[in-house]
Amino acid sequence: MTSCLPLIASADSLSMAFNLDDPIVSLTLYTFAAATVAMGAGAAYFALMLFRGDLDSENFTAITVSALVCGIACVNYHWMTQVYQASRGDFPTAVRYVDWVLTTPLLLLLFPLLLGMWQESKWVFGTLIGLDLAMIGLGFAAEVMLNSGLPWAQWAPFFLLSCGCELAIVGVLFVSLSRAMDEAPADLAAGLRVLRLFVLIGWAVYPIGFLLSLGGGGDVRELIYNVADVVNKVGFGLVAHSGIAAVTSGPGWGRR
Ligand code: RET
Numbered sequence: 001m002t003s004c005l006p007l008i009a010s011a012d013s014l015s016m017a018f019n020l021d022d023p024i025v026s027l028t029l030y031t032f033a034a035a036t037v038a039m040g041a042g043a044a045y046f047a048l049m050l051f052r053g054d055l056d057s058e059n060f061t062a063i064t065v066s067a068l069v070c071g072i073a074c075v076n077y078h079w080m081t082q083v084y085q086a087s088r089g090d091f092p093t094a095v096r097y098v099d100w101v102l103t104t105p106l107l108l109l110l111f112p113l114l115l116g117m118w119q120e121s122k123w124v125f126g127t128l129i130g131l132d133l134a135m136i137g138l139g140f141a142a143e144v145m146l147n148s149g150l151p152w153a154q155w156a157p158f159f160l161l162s163c164g165c166e167l168a169i170v171g172v173l174f175v176s177l178s179r180a181m182d183e184a185p186a187d188l189a190a191g192l193r194v195l196r197l198f199v200l201i202g203w204a205v206y207p208i209g210f211l212l213s214l215g216g217g218g219d220v221r222e223l224i225y226n227v228a229d230v231v232n233k234v235g236f237g238l239v240a241h242s243g244i245a246a247v248t249s250g251p252g253w254g255r256r
Pocket of ligand 1 (some may be wrong): 100103104134135137138140142156162163166203204206207210227228229230232233
């Protein structure tokens with residue numbers, strides 16, 4: 001198969017790609033395919049939760065968001081796998097950043113949805129989404145420049161600005177939302193604190209993966225992004241769901 005974006009992966013092209021000499025390339029291809037399956041399984045799991053009939057409207061929306069995030073990623077991972085496989089190792093950077101532009105704002109929206117404070121704090125969440133889109137846009141510029149072999153002096157400012165946006169997102173989550181979390185029911189607050197750690201630690205993996213590509217090549221970066229995406233999408237949704245499950249019948253939560 002020679003087309004650069006085949007619609008269907010033949011068994012032949014799959015085995016050719018797995019036989020590439022570099023084990024990192026094979027492992028990276030494997031994680032692209034495995035992430036497609038994991039995202040599909042996550043989307044199906046969250047979608048099925050919607051049929052149980054035990055969610056109020058905001059929690060129903062929160063689980064819908066988790067299903068959407070995994071569903072969008074499943075489709076995008078399918079395409080990323082095709083690009084990486086058919087080109088035998090080119091990076092599907094554009095598809096990945098399209099995925100992040102769509103899914104990272106949705107992940108951040110889970111915070112107000114779970115806190116039931118969507119109406120009160122629109123500006124906080126506007127700021128979060130603005131910072132997030134800036135982080136992804138600046139990061140895309142840095143990564144395209146790096147992949148094109150431009151010197152560090154050209155991509156580093158974009159990289160650093162993107163890191164600044166990520167730090168600001170963490171700042172908003174840890175400072176502006178602290179009071180609302182303290183006031184939420186204890187089980188939900190515990191879940192939200194774990195979700196915040198996903199953003200603090202789980203999201204920090206991405207710039208580290210970016211920097212590791214300087215020494216280890218872009219395939220290592222793609223491998224790290226793939227694993228981090230599954231954890232940050234499916235894992236994030238599972239924690240959000242367990243926070244909801246813990247409080248749906250708890251005192252005080254029914255009013256939201
Ligand atoms: C880049 C490179 C430039 C510096 C920074 C980055 C951060 C990316 C992040 C991505 C998060 C993705 C998620 C996906 C969904 O699951 C663009 C890699 C800071 C934080 C959470």
